[in-house]
Amino acid sequence: MDVASIYYLGVTFLLFALFAVIVGRTYNRRDREKKEAPKYRMMDED
Amino acid sequence: MGQQEGYADDVVKGFIIWSIVWGLVAVLLGVLISLQLAWPQLNFPPYFTYGRLRPIHTNAGIFGWGIGSFMAFFFYITQRLTRTRLWSPKLARFQLCLFNVVIALAAITLAMGMNRSKEYAELEWPVALLVVVLWVIFSVNIIMTIVKRREEQMYISLWYIMAALVGVAVLYLVNNVGIPISLTKSYSAYAGANDANVQWWYGHNAVAMVLTAPPLALFYYFLPKSTGVPIYSHRMGVIAFWSLIFMYLWTGAHHLLWTPVPDWVQTLAMAFSIMLIAPSWGAVFNGYFSMNGQWHQMRDNYLVKFLIFGITFYGLQTLQGPSQAVRTFSGFIHYTDWVPGHVHMGTLGWVSLVLFASIYYIFPRLYGREIYSVGMVNLHFWLAVIGQLIFSISMWIAGVQQAAMLHATNPDGSLHYSFMETMIELYPYWHARAFGGVIYFASLLVFIYNLIKTATSGKPAPVAARP
Ligand code: HEM
Numbered sequence A: 001m002d003v004a005s006i007y008y009l010g011v012t013f014l015l016f017a018l019f020a021v022i023v024g025r026t027y028n029r030r031d032r033e034k035k036e037a038p039k040y041r042m043m044d045e046d
Numbered sequence B: 001m002g003q004q005e006g007y008a009d010d011v012v013k014g015f016i017i018w019s020i021v022w023g024l025v026a027v028l029l030g031v032l033i034s035l036q037l038a039w040p041q042l043n044f045p046p047y048f049t050y051g052r053l054r055p056i057h058t059n060a061g062i063f064g065w066g067i068g069s070f071m072a073f074f075f076y077i078t079q080r081l082t083r084t085r086l087w088s089p090k091l092a093r094f095q096l097c098l099f100n101v102v103i104a105l106a107a108i109t110l111a112m113g114m115n116r117s118k119e120y121a122e123l124e125w126p127v128a129l130l131v132v133v134l135w136v137i138f139s140v141n142i143i144m145t146i147v148k149r150r151e152e153q154m155y156i157s158l159w160y161i162m163a164a165l166v167g168v169a170v171l172y173l174v175n176n177v178g179i180p181i182s183l184t185k186s187y188s189a190y191a192g193a194n195d196a197n198v199q200w201w202y203g204h205n206a207v208a209m210v211l212t213a214p215p216l217a218l219f220y221y222f223l224p225k226s227t228g229v230p231i232y233s234h235r236m237g238v239i240a241f242w243s244l245i246f247m248y249l250w251t252g253a254h255h256l257l258w259t260p261v262p263d264w265v266q267t268l269a270m271a272f273s274i275m276l277i278a279p280s281w282g283a284v285f286n287g288y289f290s291m292n293g294q295w296h297q298m299r300d301n302y303l304v305k306f307l308i309f310g311i312t313f314y315g316l317q318t319l320q321g322p323s324q325a326v327r328t329f330s331g332f333i334h335y336t337d338w339v340p341g342h343v344h345m346g347t348l349g350w351v352s353l354v355l356f357a358s359i360y361y362i363f364p365r366l367y368g369r370e371i372y373s374v375g376m377v378n379l380h381f382w383l384a385v386i387g388q389l390i391f392s393i394s395m396w397i398a399g400v401q402q403a404a405m406l407h408a409t410n411p412d413g414s415l416h417y418s419f420m421e422t423m424i425e426l427y428p429y430w431h432a433r434a435f436g437g438v439i440y441f442a443s444l445l446v447f448i449y450n451l452i453k454t455a456t457s458g459k460p461a462p463v464a465a466r467p
């Protein structure tokens, strides 16, 4: 494997890790109500 | 806060009206070029030939109708979701003028034959520079409004809006890098397979950032507003959003399967295209689950009918797209009429149906009048759906027939049919497509008539009246 391939692979893993963090944060059970709140607030009359 | 207290909605009206004008031009030209394919004697050189009119059709459709109305709705939705007046209404009004100048210049220069020969990035550099100015002005206005927002958390539509703003900017700048040799001619900075790769990285992400993210922003906003019931899951929306953004950027090379682009790039594009089914259907399921206990609204609420049919076409589109991205299937249908069938299920089915619903939602609110005729809305709906289906289905059949003919071989391995023989077989389908186009055009006339009557003689209505 050359440096470029390792670099590509590294970026891919980094993106994947970032995505995993986003999923973890979004589905954190303690934050459930907070994370669902926008869908109720947007229903307020415009 | 309502319109009276300060949302800048005049400019929303302006963008809606002008996007409808450009949409009418796009569909009219679509009908004309479909007639030109069916009856080649309808080509009148040099300006009224298929080659000159086709790019005007796609530019008027994607940029005039699509982006024009997205500009209106980004202004409308952002103000409401942030509970903040638009950062600069003056800048937005200037943007409306510039937008019309740019689209008109695009139509004129393309008619004159000035073309960079890159699909969806045809505009020569002086016009492309104006597009950049337009986009910067637009993005600054929306982003500043979001920065100054009075609502802490951001609803999912705002995420899609921001992705579209950033995404289009990056794509457009990279793919438009070129070397001008005169005021009307430039050459791409890339060459050969690299050029093709950059072009389709741009091309497919134009699908993502113009024909997917903005209509999804609208869908997530207008579905709950129309049904009166919140979206099923905001968190699922957020995850679907991020996975869509992660995946789309890798898929461009599915337009270049079986070409000199490196094999691994093609395989990567194929794999990511298939993975895209998950986030795409995340949005579809979010829409369907939001309808739990509300399906009766499909009968009595015309907005819901447009939105649910729209998201259903999106669902079909995002199953068909990944199939087309598989090497073997691509080898069969690429270079055939199958692809315009795919394109127009997306543009006429998904994008336009969601736009029609959104316009029907805000128009009575902007003008303070009830919609003039619900009967006409229903007529519009059915003509649009039937016209689009005739278009797409005839093209899919044509594509399969042509693919089968192009691949037929004699026992000695030579081709059984010449290319011209396949063309001759396509005429009946081209007639059918033109017929579907005329029906769609008729639907648009009903839509516009109804809106004009609503604005001029609709019954005054309470602002928040639901259909
Ligand atoms: C009834 C309305 C319409 C008709 C009859 C129509 C017709 C056509 C025809 C004949 C083509 C050329 C197909 C070919 O290359 O063989 C085309 C291409 C295209 N049209 Fe339309 N069109 C319509 C509406 C629209 C709208 C509203 C949009 C955008 C919002 C749009 C976007 C496109 C695009 C992106 C292509 C290029 C497809 C490709 O390269 O594969 N069309 N259209």
Ligand code: HEM
Pocket: B119, B203, B207, B211, B212, B251, B254, B255, B273, B274, B276, B277, B280, B314, B317, B318, B319, B320, B321, B322, B323, B324, B325, B330, B333, B334, B335, B339, B342, B343, B345, B346, B347, B350, B351
């Ligand atoms: C998961 C989502 C999608 C995937 C994987 C996908 C895949 C593809 C593939 C592989 C092609 C190339 C076909 C060929 O030339 O052989 C294509 C063309 C196209 N698709 Fe999709 N598609 C998706 C969704 C959409 C959506 C939602 C739209 C919205 C309108 C759309 C619009 C287009 C257009 C305009 C083209 C024609 C490009 C051209 O050749 O000029 N696609 N798509």
